[in-house]
Amino acid sequence: MRNHKVIHRAVIENVSRRDVLKGIVATGGLVIAAQFFPRSVLADGGSVNAYKTGADGMPGGTVYDPHVFVSIAPDGTVTIVAHRSEMGTGSRTSLPMVVADEMEADWSRVKIVQAPGNEPKYGNQDTDGSRSIRHFIQPMRACGAATRQMLEDAAALTWGVSDTECRAQNHKVIHVPTGRSLGYGELAAAAAALKTPPMNSLTLKDPSQFRYIGKGVVQITDLRDITMGKAVYAQDAHVPGMLFAQIERPPVVLGKAVSYDEAAAMKVPGVVKVVKIDPTPMPAKFAPLGGVAVIATNTFAAAKARKVLNVQWDDGPNKDYDSDAFKQKMAEQAHKPGRVERNEGDVDKALAGADKVVERDYYIPHFSHATMEPPAAVVQINGNKADVWACVQSPGGTRGDVAKLLGLKEDDVTVNVTLLGGGFGRKSKCDFVLEAAILSKAMGGKPVKVVWTREDDIQHAFYHAVSYQHVTAGIKGGKVVAWRHRSVAPSLMSNFMPDPHRESSLELGLGLIDTPFNVPNLRLETGEATSHARIGWFRSVNNIPHAFAMQSMVAELAAEMGKDQKDFLLEMIGPPRIVDPRKTVTNDLWNYGDPWDTYPIDTARTRRVVEIAAKEAGWGRKLPKGHGMGIAVQRSFLTYVATVVEVAVDDKGNVSVPRVDTAIDAGFTINPERIRSQIEGAAVMGLSIAKYTQITFKNGRVQQNNFHDYKVLRIGEGAMDVRTHIVPNGIEVPSSGVGEPGVPPFAPAFVNAIYNATGKRIRTLPLGDQLSA
Amino acid sequence: MKLKVNQQDRNYDGDPDMPLMWYLRDELTLTGTKFGCGVGLCGACTVHLDGKAVRSCVVTMKEASGHAVTTIEGLSTDGNHPVQKAWRAENVPQCGYCQPGQIMQAAALISEKGKPTDEEIYVAMSGNICRCGCYQRIFAAIKTAAQGA
Numbered sequence: 001m002r003n004h005k006v007i008h009r010a011v012i013e014n015v016s017r018r019d020v021l022k023g024i025v026a027t028g029g030l031v032i033a034a035q036f037f038p039r040s041v042l043a044d045g046g047s048v049n050a051y052k053t054g055a056d057g058m059p060g061g062t063v064y065d066p067h068v069f070v071s072i073a074p075d076g077t078v079t080i081v082a083h084r085s086e087m088g089t090g091s092r093t094s095l096p097m098v099v100a101d102e103m104e105a106d107w108s109r110v111k112i113v114q115a116p117g118n119e120p121k122y123g124n125q126d127t128d129g130s131r132s133i134r135h136f137i138q139p140m141r142a143c144g145a146a147t148r149q150m151l152e153d154a155a156a157l158t159w160g161v162s163d164t165e166c167r168a169q170n171h172k173v174i175h176v177p178t179g180r181s182l183g184y185g186e187l188a189a190a191a192a193a194l195k196t197p198p199m200n201s202l203t204l205k206d207p208s209q210f211r212y213i214g215k216g217v218v219q220i221t222d223l224r225d226i227t228m229g230k231a232v233y234a235q236d237a238h239v240p241g242m243l244f245a246q247i248e249r250p251p252v253v254l255g256k257a258v259s260y261d262e263a264a265a266m267k268v269p270g271v272v273k274v275v276k277i278d279p280t281p282m283p284a285k286f287a288p289l290g291g292v293a294v295i296a297t298n299t300f301a302a303a304k305a306r307k308v309l310n311v312q313w314d315d316g317p318n319k320d321y322d323s324d325a326f327k328q329k330m331a332e333q334a335h336k337p338g339r340v341e342r343n344e345g346d347v348d349k350a351l352a353g354a355d356k357v358v359e360r361d362y363y364i365p366h367f368s369h370a371t372m373e374p375p376a377a378v379v380q381i382n383g384n385k386a387d388v389w390a391c392v393q394s395p396g397g398t399r400g401d402v403a404k405l406l407g408l409k410e411d412d413v414t415v416n417v418t419l420l421g422g423g424f425g426r427k428s429k430c431d432f433v434l435e436a437a438i439l440s441k442a443m444g445g446k447p448v449k450v451v452w453t454r455e456d457d458i459q460h461a462f463y464h465a466v467s468y469q470h471v472t473a474g475i476k477g478g479k480v481v482a483w484r485h486r487s488v489a490p491s492l493m494s495n496f497m498p499d500p501h502r503e504s505s506l507e508l509g510l511g512l513i514d515t516p517f518n519v520p521n522l523r524l525e526t527g528e529a530t531s532h533a534r535i536g537w538f539r540s541v542n543n544i545p546h547a548f549a550m551q552s553m554v555a556e557l558a559a560e561m562g563k564d565q566k567d568f569l570l571e572m573i574g575p576p577r578i579v580d581p582r583k584t585v586t587n588d589l590w591n592y593g594d595p596w597d598t599y600p601i602d603t604a605r606t607r608r609v610v611e612i613a614a615k616e617a618g619w620g621r622k623l624p625k626g627h628g629m630g631i632a633v634q635r636s637f638l639t640y641v642a643t644v645v646e647v648a649v650d651d652k653g654n655v656s657v658p659r660v661d662t663a664i665d666a667g668f669t670i671n672p673e674r675i676r677s678q679i680e681g682a683a684v685m686g687l688s689i690a691k692y693t694q695i696t697f698k699n700g701r702v703q704q705n706n707f708h709d710y711k712v713l714r715i716g717e718g719a720m721d722v723r724t725h726i727v728p729n730g731i732e733v734p735s736s737g738v739g740e741p742g743v744p745p746f747a748p749a750f751v752n753a754i755y756n757a758t759g760k761r762i763r764t765l766p767l768g769d770q771l772s773a
Numbered sequence: 774m775k776l777k778v779n780q781q782d783r784n785y786d787g788d789p790d791m792p793l794m795w796y797l798r799d800e801l802t803l804t805g806t807k808f809g810c811g812v813g814l815c816g817a818c819t820v821h822l823d824g825k826a827v828r829s830c831v832v833t834m835k836e837a838s839g840h841a842v843t844t845i846e847g848l849s850t851d852g853n854h855p856v857q858k859a860w861r862a863e864n865v866p867q868c869g870y871c872q873p874g875q876i877m878q879a880a881a882l883i884s885e886k887g888k889p890t891d892e893e894i895y896v897a898m899s900g901n902i903c904r905c906g907c908y909q910r911i912f913a914a915i916k917t918a919a920q921g922a
Contacts, residue, residue, distance in 0.1 A: 240802070454809065681905045681907065707814040714908075715899055720909050
C-alpha cells in the first residue's frame with residue numbers, strides 16, 4: 001500500500017487547508033506544478049482506533065466492512081445503513097452522518113436505510129446505555145474512510161494514475177494534477193469491486209475538514225416525514241391480512257388466569273380467537289407476563305372483547321406488594337448496617353469524633369417510561385421463517401429471543417426495526433414482541449399485531465426501581481470528614497438471575513460507588529430489598545436516586561455550614577484529579593462497560609461543568625421574591641453534566657421553573673443541535689420526575705392507569721427556557737453519550753433551588769403538594 | 774354512515790361506537806393520526822373535525838358521521854403548511870410520535886387566533902403531551918408559524 005503520510009507539509013505549511021481546497025476547485029483543470037495535494041492532506045485526523053472502548057465487549061461487537069454499511073447507486077445516491085434504533089436521540093441520523101462526512105459524501109445525496117436485527121452483520125445494535133456515538137464514532141469513521149479510499153483507488157485505476165494523485169471531495173474524486181473528476185456514481189461499480197482496505201492503512205480526515213460532524217447543520221433524516229404523518233412506528237405497521245390483538249394481563253406480576261368468559265368475547269363482532277398465555281416464573285428475562293389475549297380483525301373489536309372477558313386471577317406470590325409498607329421496610333433496612341460496597345478510612349470513628357452529625361433520608365418511587373408510543377409489534381410466521389416489525393431498542397436481542405421462543409434459527413428471523421415513539425429503556429425489553437410471536441403461532445402464522453394501550457403500558461411496565469437512601473455525614477472543623485451512605489433498592493437483575501435482594505454491581509456503578517467526593521472517611525453500603533414487580537432500566541437508571549441523595553445532601557451540608565451551594569459542591573468534588581475507587585470497592589466497579597483508561601473519573605471535568613453551569617446561569621445574581629437557584633452535578637454514562645435550576649414558588653406553594661442552565665461535557669461531540677434537544681428533553685423529564693411521576697402498588701396492583709393519575713409534564717409547566725452549554729472538546733477526547741446523562745442532576749438541582757427559594761427541604765419525590773400542604 | 778376524510782367521501786357501515794381514530798388507523802391506514810392514550814388525555818390523535826381540533830380517540834364514528842375530517846395527511850398536499858414548515862425550521866421533533874397531533878392542534882390554534890398570545894398557546898397546547906420534552910421548541914415553532922399567518 002502507498003504511504004499515506006507523504007504529506008507535502010512544507011508546501012502547505014502557511015496555507016490553510018480550506019484555502020487549498022478552494023484553490024483547487026477554482027483553478028479547475030489547471031495543474032499546479034509539483035503541488036498536488038494527495039488525500040493525506042485531508043486525512044490527518046489521527047489513527048483509526050485512537051482509543052479503546054467497550055464496544056467489542058458487547059454482543060456483535062463492531063464490524064469493519066464498508067460493503068455492509070455503504071452502497072452507491074449509478075446516479076450517485078449514497079445509501080448508508082443505520083444499525084442503531086431511532087427513539088428520538090438522533091442516532092439514526094448522526095452515525096450515518098459520520099460515515100458521510102468521512103467519505104466526503106454530499107449529505108443531500110445520502111439516503112438512510114434502517115438495518116434489520118443482525119448483530120453478526122452490523123455489530124451491536126442494542127441502542128441503550130447512551131452508547132451509539134460512544135461505541136460507533138470510531139468504527140463509522142473507519143467505514144467512511146475506507147469508502148473514500150476505495151473511491152479514490154477506483155478513480156486511479158480508471159485513469160491509470162497513481163492513487164496518491166486522487167482525492168475524494170464532496171461526492172466526486174478529483175485527479176489533482178489535471179483537475180479532472182469522476183462522480184461517486186460513476187465510480188460506484190469499480191469501487192464496489194475493490195477489496196476493503198486493511199483498517200491500519202486508513203487515514204482519517206482532519207477535524208478541520210469536517211463538513212457535518214460537530215456543525216449542527218444536518219437535520220434529522222425523518223423530519224419531513226414526521227411533520228407529514230408519514231413516519232412509521234410499530235403501532236403503525238401494517239401487513240396485509242394482519243389481525244389485531246389486545247391482551248388482558250395479570251394485574252399482579254406472576255398472576256395466572258384461572259377462568260374467563262371466552263364465549264362472551266367471541267360474540268363481539270370481529271373477534272376471531274381468544275388465547276391464554278401463561279406467565280414465566282422469575283427470572284423471566286423478557287418473557288411475556290401472560291394473561292388472556294383477544295385476536296380480532298381490528299383493534300377496537302379486540303379492545304371491546306377484552307372488557308367482557310371477566311378474567312378471574314390467581315394473584316400468586318406478589319399479591320401483597322404495597323408501596324407504603326415497602327417504603328417502611330426499606331427505611332428499616334437503610335437505618336441498620338448494610339453490606340459494605342466501598343470503604344475508605346474509618347467512618348465510624350470519624351462520625352464519633354465529629355463536631356456535628358447530619359442524617360438525612362431520601363426516597364424516590366417507582367416510575368414508568370410512558371413512551372408516547374405504547375409498545376407494539378407485528379409477527380408473521382411462514383413455515384420455518386418469521387418476520388417481525390417492532391419498535392425495539394434491541395433488534396439483535398429480539399431476534400434471538402423470538403428465534404428461541406419459536407424454535408427457529410436466528411438466521412430465519414427478520415426483525416424489521418420501525419421508528420420508536422420514545423424508548424427510555426422500555427423498548428429494550430421485547431416482551432411485547434414475544435407476545436405477538438405467541439399469538440401469530442396460535443393463528444397458524446398469520447400476521448398478528450399486538451397493541452398495548454396506555455393502561456397496559458402504565459400497569460405492566462418494567463418499572464424504575466423504588467429506592468431509599470440514608471446518608472450520614474460528620475462535620476469537623478468546617479469540613480465534611482465522614483460520609484456513610486446506605487442505598488436500598490430492588491435490583492433489575494431479578495429479571496435475569498435469582499433476585500440478589502439488593503443493587504448489583506452494575507447498579508452501584510451508576511452514581512453511588514463511583515462518587516468522586518473528596519471525603520477522607522467514606523463508606524457506601526447497600527441494604528436488602530426484594531423485587532415484587534418487574535424492575536427495569538429507565539433513562540439514566542439508578543443514577544437518578546443516587547444523584548438525588550448525594551447532591552441533595554451536599555446542599556443540606558452547605559446550608560448546615562452556612563456555605564454557598566456551588567462553592568461547597570466544588571469543595572466536595574475536591575481538586576482536579578483522577579479518582580480511582582477500584583481499590584476500595586468490595587466487588588466490581590462497573591464503568592458502563594468501558595475501559596477506565598479511556599473514561600476515567602476526572603474531577604477536572606466534573607468541576608468544569610459545575611463552573612460553566614453556574615457562570616452561565618448567573619449564579620448568585622439577584623432574584624425576584626420567591627425565586628431560588630439550585631445546582632447539582634453527575635457523571636453518568638461517562639458524561640459530565642451540571643444543571644442549575646431556577647424555581648419560582650408562589651404563595652400557594654406552586655412551583656414553576658423559569659430557567660434551566662445545563663453544562664455538558666460528552667467528550668468530542670457529533671451533533672450539537674441534537675445534544676441541545678436531549679438536554680431540553682432531559683429537563684422536561686427531570687421535572688416530570690421531580691413534580692409528578694410515581695407508580696404505587698397496593699395488593700400487588702399498580703394504582704395508576706393513564707395520564708390523569710400518572711401525570712407527566714405538559715407544555716408551560718416549566719423548563720420552557722433550557723439553555724445548553726456544550727463543553728468544546730477536540731476529537732482526541734473520547735466521545736461519550738447524551739441520551740441519559742441530562743436527567744440525574746435535574747431533580748436534586750430542583751429541590752436545592754426550592755430550598756433556596758423557601759427554606760423548605762424536599763427529600764421525597766415526587767414533590768406533589770408538599771409545599772402547599 | 775357518510776363522512777369526508779381529507780376531502781374524500783367515505784361510507785362506513787361498521788360498529789357505530791368505533792372511535793374515529795381506529796377507523797382512520799385500522800381501516801383507512803391513515804396512521805399519521807397516532808394512538809397515545811385512548812381517552813383524550815394526550816392529544817396524539819388530534820384531527821380536525823369541520824376545522825376544529827378534536828381527539829379522534831373519543832369521537833365515535835356515529836358522532837363523526839356527516840362531518841368533514843382532516844388528518845395530518847390532509848393538512849397540506851406538500852407538507853408545507855406554515856406549521857409544518859415552522860416545525861422543521863425549529864427542529865422540533867425528537868422521536869416524532871406526538872408531533873402530528875401537536876401540529877394539528879397548533880394549526881387549529883393559528884387558524885382560530887392568528888397570532889396567539891403565550892397564554893393562549895399554553896392553554897391550547899396543554900392537552901398534547903410530548904414525553905421527549907420538545908415543548909420549548911413547540912412553543913417557538915408556533916410563534917414562528919404565527920408570524921406567517
